[in-house]
Amino acid sequence: MVAEACIEGKPGVGGHAACLLLVPPLIKYAAGPLLGPAMLKGAAAAAGLHVRLIDMNIRYLRDRLTQSNVSDLVGDHDRDTAALRRIEEAWLAEARDWLPSAPQTERVRVDACSAAMYEFEEIEHAAQKLAASVHGSWMERLLSEHARPSCVGVSIMFSGQVIWALATAIVANRIWPSVPVLAGGAHITALKDEIAADSRYGRHFDRFVFGYAETTFVDAVRSYSRGVVLPEECVKAGERCVRIARSDGNVAPEFEGLDHYRRERTTLPAQFSRGCAYGKCRFCTYPAVEGAYHTLEESPVNAVIDLAAEIGGAVSFKDSLIVGKRLESLSRLIAGRVQWSACTKLHPWLNAENLAAIRQNGCRTLELGVETFVGASQRFIGKVQTRELFESVLTDASQAGVGLVVNTITGFPFEAPDEAEREYEAIRSLVDRVGGGRCKVEHNRFELERRAPLATDRGIRVTRSWPWSSLLDWEEAERPIGRGVSLPILG
Template identity: 20%
Template sequence: MSIDPILLLFPPGWIYTTGGPNLALPLLKGFLEVKGIETYLIDLNIGLSNYFNLKISDDEIANACEIPSLENLNKPYYISQEQMSGIAKPFNAIWDIQLGFHYEGCSFSSSDDIKRFSELSSPFDNFYEEKLLASVEKLNPSIIGISGCAPAQLLSTFQIIRLLRRKGYSGKIILGGNLITRLEKSFIKDWVFELIDGAVLFQGEVTLTSIYFALQEGRELDSVPNLIWKRNGKIVENKIEYLTPKDFGRPMYENLSFNSYWGINYIPVLGSRGCYYGKCTFCAIPYAYGNNGFLGNDNPISVYDDMVSGYELTGINKYKFMEEALHPAILKKLSDKILSENFDCEFEGYARFDNFWKDENFLKRVAKAGLRKVYLGLELITSGKRGLLNKSDSDITLEMLKKFSDAGIKTHIFTLFGYPGTGIDEAIKTIEFVLKHQHLIDTLDIFPFYYAKHTTVPFVIPIIDSAKDWAIEYDYNPMMEGVLRNEEVTILCERLEDVIWNERPEWLHPLYRMCSPWSTVHEFV
């Protein structure tokens, strides 16, 4: 029996100041299509931006960044933000460029709030009617999959699901994504499974394929891995299986509106699944990959082919590697392939302060291949207390920043203040360090420590609030003298951010980041 295609949706609520789509849907489409399953993608998040004509133009960004004062950067940013606020205001709601849409009084951490507020009308209803329902009617998908990565996407996800059911869609609705995996058992609610047919934990490629063929063959879903579903009125959890490198699929970018994303557009790619280190005590990002946060490296030649096929489809030769840390083996072989084929490209990615970056020949080669910027987790300047974070990386930060600069590779620095056992002194010294060596740094983030679900952090105990059952970050109580409290960490970070806003506003401003890695715009500062 032949059944209709799969439709994959990326819901509103994702940050707009990125230059490309989330990679989840292209990865799923590539895997499913190879299995013979016709698959379509709709990025509803960027679709909303296009529907309301909200995009900040490349020219506006370039002009603002020529002299990147806070005033110049804020002007185009807040024109769009005011438009969004005006759209949301009649609904007693807030729509933020970076934080998504929510009603006043609605907490993304509360399943009760999501249930209640998702029943309300929204400013996006006409868009859903005109764009989404028209596509559903045309394609008649047997399965609609929705991938959620951020808490701000929960509200729109359930508004979309309620609309689909209200309009008579009777096919399977399956939810997945990093966020659903992070929520896992707390996501199991009777009202949720009255609306949906399943929730996927960890990677969804095999799960969606198995659901599709089970439907085609008229089988139950008992053998489908990584699935939470309702059987005979009872919600059950199937066995967990992790994806292996031999099963990694190739992303397919068809159906996505490239060149409509904000800023200089790039194509997202992936060289590894997860973080090859994965032992930082504060970090839960790799958790959703499964297998202790790392599934393995991909084939560098296949990754190169992904880059070329993306360019041939879109005309874009800029790429962002989405794994948590670029792996040296992948990067070396990929760079060799790029150079041997004379493929003109630029790319950026996340990295650790690992010793292989000290190799000047390696740096020159990857820079020649197109590496333009790395995003580095410094967290704190080297001190006796930095070891508490269990980063196990190099302690020669300044030398490595100089080597990146000499190779023509820009750097972004992540800082993290208030981690239990560290304090105000370490935070201030870190800010003093980055300002002293500001000529080596392109952008910077200041993050307050929060207790992430699926981590274990010493010296504090998380506060588990039953009213915040969908929280993935917790407040906490110190368990020893000298550990900063939540509110103290917040104040510390706000004050240090004020210092950076005054000294180097472009470091923190999202507008500057929308173009800074790429050579097709002015070299600003």
């Protein structure tokens, strides 16, 4: 019965939806629903408002995935990477026909379409084309299954959804002219200053919400339904107003359409804290986007665990970082009812005894931000961790049977490529040797993000930005000597 709090269709909630909450493609993940939209729906349900959550992303993926494999890892890395990449590639090939050639960049190495590295008009042109295509007809059919809502919410987690999100707003307005469209999500929060400064962001979205927004969302849906003044945190683009939304991380998320996700070990998301307890990594945007660190209550987490246990699923914790003591509490709370995963950081707490205990209580995967063992880069990014600690955590996790996803990054500013490559290969061979087959090394190239502290570092000169992209192009400006002292680059 506890899990009832997490499933759509609670007693007394039904009928005409006050808001359609949409998750546009394309996110390469099919094992389970996203947490943010489910939290908004849960908050609305608790306030007696009926919100329908349409995960267009999973429907898009489902139509194209021929099979669903379950990996040894639980969490974000539990996916059929090759199949999802093929789906993304096919979409990007279509989208490139509607966009100019990719911009030449100094440092950015990711796909320009996926990172939305185009001007306003170029992105909007692609969105118009998408809305007019067979995909637009598909979106129209999905939305037309519902009566006209008082408002539409679009959740945008990353840049790869931007063209789809704009097209969704265009289609929603085609079906229901003048229906207000509200945009929010992590990507919108990352662009908050730019949105506040430029009305062009508002050509297809009526209002924007920045940050976690359960309370503001409920008030906004109620205001739209009653035709009264919106909460002041629902801002218009270009009005020079950045108000962070009011949040409530202690509501029980409400999931909708669970049968659309992978049937085998459907993975439900949960959160035991918001923000990052460390918060010092200068390449990372999470502290800026998520706000100050605070812990959350056990009861909503418990409801998600109960539901996951009922459906034979797993739980993936979406906290930026769960510190050792909190992993211990979580582990006791879960008590082996489900398999689960979490993100943490190298720490002596991750020893043989503690890792064996969390494994016994269901922990199957920990994601670790190891990043690099290039000493100068560690100091530059503010994340100094020892090789010895890494090796001992790897050994103990392997013996305990806890899988590790080891995140690494190369290409930091002022980093010697050959040294970075050597250190990366050393991590890989250590994982191959000690990791016992349950560990995976994930490699990314450093990209400069708008909200990362490094974006305003005097050692880095930003050379280009794009309105809908969170990435910045850059070049090295001043070489750091120790902490906070820089020299100009000569020649």
